[in-house]
Amino acid sequence: MSKYVAPLQSFIDTTFFKEFSDIKLNIAQLNVDSIPLYARVNVNTRVQNSDKSHLFLNKQCFNENNWEQNEGGMPIRGAIYNFNVLEQFKQLDKMAFLNERGKELFEQGIKDINKCIGFSIISFADLKKYKFYYWVCIPSFSLTSHNIQTDGHKVAVEHSQDIKEWFSKELDQWVCVITSDGSIQRYNAVASKDLKILCLRDLSNMEGIPSTLTKNFLTIYKRHNPLAEKVTVYFMRPDDKSFGQEYNLQQASQIETDTVTLKVTGWERSTQGKLAPRLMDLSSLIDPLVIAEQSVDLNLKLMKWRVSPDIDLDIIKNTKVLILGAGTLGCYVSRALLAWGVRNITLVDNSTVSYSNPVRQPLFEFADCGKPKAETAATALKRIFPLVNAKGIMLNIPMIGHSVLDEESEKQDYETLLDLFENHDAIFLLMDSRETRWLPTILGNVYNKIVINAALGFDSYLVMRHGNYYGNSKERLGCYFCQDVVVPRDSLTDKTLDQMCTVTRPGIAMLAASQAVELLVSLLQSQNGANASTQEETILGETPHQIRGFLHTFTSVKLETPAYEYCSACSKKIVETCETDQWEFVKRSLDDIDYIETLSGLKQVKLEIDDLEKEMDNWVLEESDIEAL
Known part of the structure; x- marks a missing residue:
């Protein structure tokens, strides 16, 4: 009677499963077709204390080019058959599968005897827990006749x-x-x-x-x-x-x-000598930071499997985001950006964490009270996801309506702000006051950036994207100030406590922040970016200009307003003068509000309105005189 020894003992390196998980997540996704493998068996040296040769599998086994160029052993082809559900892996008719693989090798061997040997792997990859269930077979066959x-x-x-x-x-x-x-x-x-x-x-x-x-x-x-x-x-x-x-x-x-x-x-038999699958648990072997990064990306990449195959996740991941205002809106926006896989976030604020903040602003705790908001928020983001490049900068943004008191310091703040705009791709305006948003609105146009604005009322909110000066001027969307007929002024002085604090229903900030981030992500899916038309629909849907939400009626509406020719923040003269004169323009604007009114053309518009009102008054008087007669 003939005696035989199993030909090979498989040894699968962790790099094999790492490469396989990448292929499964990014390429194969829900596709259950077999993935070819290319291995080599060293027949020139033998392992001591083993009755068979060893089949080593690593990440190179997925690359046919490496296989052809490597001459370190005899070539042997294989394939991995992965199942999307663990129950499918368990319920597979293993004997039928083995017979099918044996038949394939037999048919190939008739044409070329060197192809009558090979191996197959059945597997289930639990990508969330980094567990891989697998079973290797190396079919040997003979004719029953x-x-x-x-x-x-x-x-x-x-x-x-x-x-x-x-x-x-x-x-x-x-x-x-x-x-x-x-x-x-x-x-x-x-x-x-x-x-x-x-x-x-x-x-x-x-x-x-x-x-x-x-x-x-x-x-x-x-x-x-x-x-x-x-x-x-x-x-x-x-x-x-x-x-x-x-x-x-x-x-x-x-x-x-x-x-x-x-x-x-x-x-293949298990290490206990039983005919049973094996389990490779990599969770204890992988660096926790690597697990964190891969886990963050996992939920996003699963979108590409079925729901949104064409979504561009890389552009989201690589977008550098600047958040002006690290308060309630800034905290929620930061968390949503993390969930979308954004890796570069810079927060700017000029205040410290107050005792009322932690319950409404999720990046702060009681122990943070008294600490700088921006730096503390950035530190919290790193605690949540250590691989995020989060920075916090304490900065006073020059505000129109607030005269220059320390030119050297304020000029330095201005130059820091310029540097931040130059080195980021998208900007969120989330500050408390209107006048704080004026200069960043101008700079967003100067540097051709995506600018997302969010503002809160007691039970309402506004989320909008700014039109871009370098886009189509005939169809340019308006900015936060385009519906104003006056220049922003000091809104902080001589205010009561309820006017100085943001008094809103607590859930409003979450609604506004989430829609602001989703609007940015939708814009990033458009080739036109900030200049995307409101009629354009990306793979994630529409890219509206404004979203106004009303919690009183639990409704929201989409609005669109064109850029105002005489806007104090985005009109042609304002943007071009800021770009040319830089700090001198800012200094003069802060010290003299009339300068912006004149430069933008708002003053002339007001004069024309006054003249029109006088004409109307005279017309009314003339009508009265006629009636009296």
Whole structure:
């Protein structure tokens, strides 16, 4: 009776599963088609204390180019079959799967005997927990219509060195034949007709016992030579343990070409010697920071599987966001940006955490009271997700209506603000007062940035995106100040406490912040960015100009207003003068409100309105005189 040893023992490196998880998440997604694998088996050296050769699988196994360029071993093809649900993995008919893989190798082997060996892996990848269930099979097969037997009698290997030299040159050949004239040739159906001895590379380490893959080669040989009854086989090994053996190829029944049935074995046993799948748990081996990063990206990348396959996550991830105002809105916007995978966030504020803040502003705790808001918020973001590049800057933004008191300090603040605008892609205006938003609105146009504005009332909110000066001037959308007919003034002095604090229903900030972030993400999916038309629809939907929400009636409306020709913040003269005169423009604007009214054209508009009112009054007087007569 013939004895065999399992040909290979698989060893799967953690890099294999890392590469596989990337392919599953980013490329294969819900696709359950098999993924080809390309491995090599070192047949020139043998592992001590092991009865079989080793099959090492790492991330290189997914790259066919590396496989072809690497000459460190015999090539062996494989495939991994991944299931989307663990129950599917468990309920798979393992015997039917093995038979199917054996049949495929048999059919390939008839064309090329070197392709009658291979391996397959079934798996389920739990990408959230970094657990991989898998089972490797290396099919060995024989025809049920034939019995391949040996009496165990060993045959001396003649011309061993010549055969080894031939194999050393033919690096992709598992088999060769010694013909009747004593020459060594590649195996093919024609050469097998003149075969004297069949020579195989043997993967077994047990003395005098070959690997089960012997059955594959002999089955192919018998298929090519149906009348052959015996064959002498040399099992070639790298050491001096090569041996020969004679096999009887007994025919149990007549072969029918159309009804070939195979007996297939090959499921790998576990370390306990059982026929059962294995589990690779990488959660304890991976750096927690890497797990955090991959977990953040996981939920986002799952969007591409089914819901939104074409969403561009990279542009979101790489967008550098500047948040002006680290209060209630700033905290909620920051958290939403983190959830979208944004990696670069800078927060700017000039105040400290007060005792009333922690309950409404989720980045602060009681222990933070008295600390600078921006820096504390940035630190909190890093605690939540250590790999975020979060910065906090304490900065006084020059405000129109507030005269310059310390020019050197305020000019430095202005230059810092310029640098921030230049080095960020999108800006959120989330400050408490209107006049604080005036200069950033201008700079958003000067630097051609996406600007998102959010403001709160008691039970209402506004979220809007600013039109861009460098866009289509005929269709440019308005900014936060385009509906004003007066220049922003000091709104902080001489105010009561309820006017100085943001008095709103607590849920309003969450609503406004979430819609502000979603508006930014939708804009990033448009090739036009800040200049996207409100009629344009991205893969995430619409990109409205304004969203006004009313909690009293639990409704929201979308509005669109064009840029105002005489706007105090985004009109042509204002933007161009700021770009040209820079600090001198800002200084003069802060010290003299009339300057902005005159420069923007608002003063002339007011004069024309006054003249029109006088004409109307005169017209009314004339009508009265006529009636009196």
